[in-house]
Each structure stands twice: as C-alpha cells, then as structure tokens.
Amino acid sequence: MPDPRDSYKPRPDERPDRRANPRIEQPTVEPPARRKLVSARINNVKAAADITKDGKKGVMVYVEMGVFDAAGSKVDVGVSFSDSRNRPIAAKNAGWSDSRGLLHASTKIDVPDDKFFPKAVEVFIPYAELAPTAGKHTIRYTVNATRDGRQLAMGPRNTIEFVVEDNDLK
Numbered sequence: 001m002p003d004p005r006d007s008y009k010p011r012p013d014e015r016p017d018r019r020a021n022p023r024i025e026q027p028t029v030e031p032p033a034r035r036k037l038v039s040a041r042i043n044n045v046k047a048a049a050d051i052t053k054d055g056k057k058g059v060m061v062y063v064e065m066g067v068f069d070a071a072g073s074k075v076d077v078g079v080s081f082s083d084s085r086n087r088p089i090a091a092k093n094a095g096w097s098d099s100r101g102l103l104h105a106s107t108k109i110d111v112p113d114d115k116f117f118p119k120a121v122e123v124f125i126p127y128a129e130l131a132p133t134a135g136k137h138t139i140r141y142t143v144n145a146t147r148d149g150r151q152l153a154m155g156p157r158n159t160i161e162f163v164v165e166d167n168d169l170k
Contacts, residue, residue: 036069036114040145040152047141049162051124057168058126059160061105063143065121065153070111076146077121078106081130084138084159089130096129103129131164 044064051060061079081089081103091097091104098104105125109118123143131137139162143155 038068038070038073038147038150038152040065040067040070040075040147042143042145042153042155045143045155045158047158047160049160053124053126056126056128058124058128059130059139059162061123061125061141061143063121063123063155065118065145067109067111067116067118067145067152069114070116070147071114073111073147074108075111075152076106076108077123078104078144078146079123079125080104080142080144081125082140082142084140086140089139092129096125105129127162127164127168131162131169134164134166134169136161136163 042063042065046062048060048062050057052058053060063077065077067075078098080098083089089103091101096103096105103125105123107121107123109121130139138159140157140159142157144151145153
C-alpha cells in the first residue's frame with residue numbers, strides 16, 4: 001500500500017518542467033551585437049624636405065597605412081617631432097601643438113570602408129614652425145593614428161636632415 005504522505009507529490013513522469021513553466025512566458029534575450037575592434041597599421045613612413053605648400057617651405061611626411069573596421073569615421077594621422085637628442089620640440093603656435101604644447105602636425109582622413117588603404121596620407125609642417133633658426137637641422141619624428149582620442153597605431157621613429165635658409169623662415 002502506498003504511503004499516504006506521498007500522495008500529494010506528483011509522480012516523476014507528471015512533474016512540470018521547472019525551467020520552462022508554460023504559465024509564465026519566458027522573454028527571449030538576444031545577446032548584444034559584438035562590436036568590431038577598430039585598428040590601423042602603419043606600413044611605411046617617408047619624409048621629404050624643401051616641399052612648398054601654400055607658399056611656405058617645409059617638410060612633408062608621407063604615411064602608407066591601412067585602417068580596419070572603422071567605416072564612416074574619421075582617423076587622425078599625426079606626426080610628433082623631437083630634436084636630435086630625442087627631446088620634444090615646443091610649439092611656437094597653438095595651431096601646430098598638441099594638448100601638452102608640443103609640436104604636432106596632423107591631418108584627418110575619412111574612412112569609407114571597413115578595409116581602407118589610402119594611397120599616401122600627407123602631413124605637412126612648415127620650416128617656420130619646425131626649425132628655430134636657419135642652418136642645418138636634424139629632426140626626429142614619429143607617426144601615430146588615433147580615432148576619438150584612442151591610439152590605433154604608432155609608426156617607427158625616423159630622422160630627417162634638412163637645411164633651412166633665412167627666407168624659408170618667413
């Protein structure tokens with residue numbers, strides 16, 4: 001004879017599934033969409049001296065790079081400068097400085113695709129900002145790519161030598 005204390009318990013084959021109660025609708029939760037990690041790669045950096053742009057002579061830095069998973073955004077390609085002893089150069093003009101007041105030239109590029117390889121990004125800086133006096137100068141420079149203040153890539157440190165004439169500083 002069955003035990004009367006067990007009469008209120010349903011049999012194992014009649015027990016409701018506790019994970020899916022038919023009386024309570026379980027909301028379906030979609031996992032959040034995974035964001036792609038924006039990145040960049042600087043492939044090659046070259047600089048040329050005695051380039052004239054907008055009537056001023058200076059140094060042009062050419063950057064070959066790739067930008068990935070940043071479609072529709074802007075990427076800032078910047079160049080920081082230091083002297084031959086690797087000391088950062090202070091900017092004379094606020095238009096050519098970074099947030100710390102150091103010499104920095106940059107240009108923004110629009111990224112149309114998730115895999116974007118611009119031919120060459122050109123960043124120009126006039127001699128009047130770069131060299132304090134006429135004569136021979138050796139300058140070190142570093143290229144970096146940022147988006148929304150976040151660094152995406154940094155290029156190698158390079159050196160360029162050039163001679164500045166008195167009339168180039170105007």
